[in-house]
Structure formats: structure tokens, C-alpha cells
Amino acid sequence: MGTDSGRRVGRPRAAQRPDSGLAPRAELLVAAAELFTTRGYAATTTRAVAERAGMRQATMYHYVSGKEELLADLLESTVAPSLTRARELLADTARPAEERLWELCRTDVELLCGGPHNLGGLYLLPEVRAERFAGFHAVRAELKDAYRRLIAATKAGDALDADELAVRTDLVFGLIEGVILVRRSGPAGSAPRFARATADAALRVVRD
Structure with missing residues (x-):
């Protein structure tokens, strides 16, 4: 499973997030799970995942490297x-x-x-x-x-x-x-x- 090490570049931009109680990375995984299984993996952009998770695209890269990492984590789960x-x-x-x-x-x-x-x-x-x-x-x-x-x-x-x-x-x-x-x-x-x-x-x- 992926980790956050080596990915924190700069300060994440503030964004209004859904009040789910989940950590940002977990929120991204939930968003990716929904979008990959409904819209399709190829048709889902990183911007769409970030927006669904309630954050900006630039903030998303503070937690994951991109779609492939999210897919890998979901598969292993x-x-x-x-x-x-x-x-x-x-x-x-x-x-x-x-x-x-x-x-x-x-x-x-x-x-x-x-x-x-x-x-x-x-x-x-x-x-x-x-x-x-x-x-x-x-x-x-x-x-x-x-x-x-x-x-x-x-x-x-x-x-x-x-x-x-x-x-x-x-x-x-x-x-x-x-x-x-x-x-x-x-x-x-x-x-x-x-x-x-x-x-x-x-x-x-x-x-x-």
C-alpha cells in the first residue's frame, strides 16, 4: 500500500471538505472508489477525484501521487x-x-x-x-x-x-x-x- 512519504511538497492549499470524519487520504480513496466504478477509471480525472473529495487538485498531490496510486490501494484493499x-x-x-x-x-x-x-x-x-x-x-x-x-x-x-x-x-x-x-x-x-x-x-x- 502507498504511503505519504516523499510526497509532501509545499503547504497544502486550504479547501472546504465534506464533514465525513475521514482523513484526507481516506477521503480520496472513497471518492476514487465511487468514480472509478461509476464513471470508469480512464474517464475519471484527478481533478474529478479531488473535487469529489472536497479538495483542490493541487492539494490532492500532497497525499497521493495520482490515479494509479489510488487504484493500486483500492485493488489491494x-x-x-x-x-x-x-x-x-x-x-x-x-x-x-x-x-x-x-x-x-x-x-x-x-x-x-x-x-x-x-x-x-x-x-x-x-x-x-x-x-x-x-x-x-x-x-x-x-x-x-x-x-x-x-x-x-x-x-x-x-x-x-x-x-x-x-x-x-x-x-x-x-x-x-x-x-x-x-x-x-x-x-x-x-x-x-x-x-x-x-x-x-x-x-x-x-x-x-
């Missing part, structure tokens, strides 16, 4: 909580692997379906392939590997060879991230219910 949970579940070897895998699936889907904006949809942007987003791809790869390790630890996974394990991991991970596209059409029911149903489906993929 969709994966980091699930990765934290995945690490906890991998360490909790007293619980059955299937139970832990189901919990990770549920947690991940709730994260992708939660919040006011479909931030997971930003994964599909062509810009995300750039080197600037290597941090996001590294975190996402570690999360996918956690899925692989949990699948391998299940009774069904124990019988899979390396190639078949890779296929099952791709299928399960694809199913989880597929909720990004489903959400665009508005999934029926609440996010928790949808998450449980998706986790159930993921376990069927592992077992079948």
Missing part, C-alpha cells in the same frame, strides 16, 4: 483482508481443511460483495496489467496459493496429483472471483447468503 483470514485459517490445523476452505470462500465472497462499490470489477481493467500494480498481483497470488494449500489438505484434495490440484484451484478461485461479474447484475439475496451459497459450490468443485 479487496484482497488484503481475505489474505489475513487465509493465513489464520492455514495456521488453524485443528479444524478440518474443508471447514477452513469453506470459511475462506465465504469470507472472500462477502468482501467482494460488500461495500457500496464493486471494487472487484477493477480487476478487469487493462491498466492493472502494468508493473505499477505488482504489489496487488503478489498479494492476490499469495491468496490463491492459500486456496491451493487448503484444497490439498482436504480429503478430496489429498488424492489429486499436482496438475489436477492446479486445475481445481483455478476453478475454485475463478468461482470466487466470478462474483465480481455476478454483482454487476445484482445478485439475488443478501451478501452473506450469496457468500454461503458460493462457498457450498466451491466445495462441490473440490469433491467432484
Whole structure:
């Protein structure tokens, strides 16, 4: 995730900000999340983000380097909580692997379906392939590997060879991230219910 170090040049210009209680950088992320998911990343200017956050464009650069940094932070925010949970579940070897895998699936889907904006949809942007987003791809790869390790630890996974394990991991991970596209059409029911149903489906993929 980005930091403020090395970016403070001069004194930020005063601006009237919404009374949200958020820090300026957090306010910029909220504004960027809304605009990137409604107007589109390419169509959103830094001026628009700054204005939506209640500050001048020059002030914005006191907190972030530009749109790419905001996008990188937003992308990582969709994966980091699930990765934290995945690490906890991998360490909790007293619980059955299937139970832990189901919990990770549920947690991940709730994260992708939660919040006011479909931030997971930003994964599909062509810009995300750039080197600037290597941090996001590294975190996402570690999360996918956690899925692989949990699948391998299940009774069904124990019988899979390396190639078949890779296929099952791709299928399960694809199913989880597929909720990004489903959400665009508005999934029926609440996010928790949808998450449980998706986790159930993921376990069927592992077992079948």
C-alpha cells in the first residue's frame, strides 16, 4: 500500500471538505472508489477525484501521487483482508481443511460483495496489467496459493496429483472471483447468503 512519504511538497492549499470524519487520504480513496466504478477509471480525472473529495487538485498531490496510486490501494484493499483470514485459517490445523476452505470462500465472497462499490470489477481493467500494480498481483497470488494449500489438505484434495490440484484451484478461485461479474447484475439475496451459497459450490468443485 502507498504511503505519504516523499510526497509532501509545499503547504497544502486550504479547501472546504465534506464533514465525513475521514482523513484526507481516506477521503480520496472513497471518492476514487465511487468514480472509478461509476464513471470508469480512464474517464475519471484527478481533478474529478479531488473535487469529489472536497479538495483542490493541487492539494490532492500532497497525499497521493495520482490515479494509479489510488487504484493500486483500492485493488489491494479487496484482497488484503481475505489474505489475513487465509493465513489464520492455514495456521488453524485443528479444524478440518474443508471447514477452513469453506470459511475462506465465504469470507472472500462477502468482501467482494460488500461495500457500496464493486471494487472487484477493477480487476478487469487493462491498466492493472502494468508493473505499477505488482504489489496487488503478489498479494492476490499469495491468496490463491492459500486456496491451493487448503484444497490439498482436504480429503478430496489429498488424492489429486499436482496438475489436477492446479486445475481445481483455478476453478475454485475463478468461482470466487466470478462474483465480481455476478454483482454487476445484482445478485439475488443478501451478501452473506450469496457468500454461503458460493462457498457450498466451491466445495462441490473440490469433491467432484
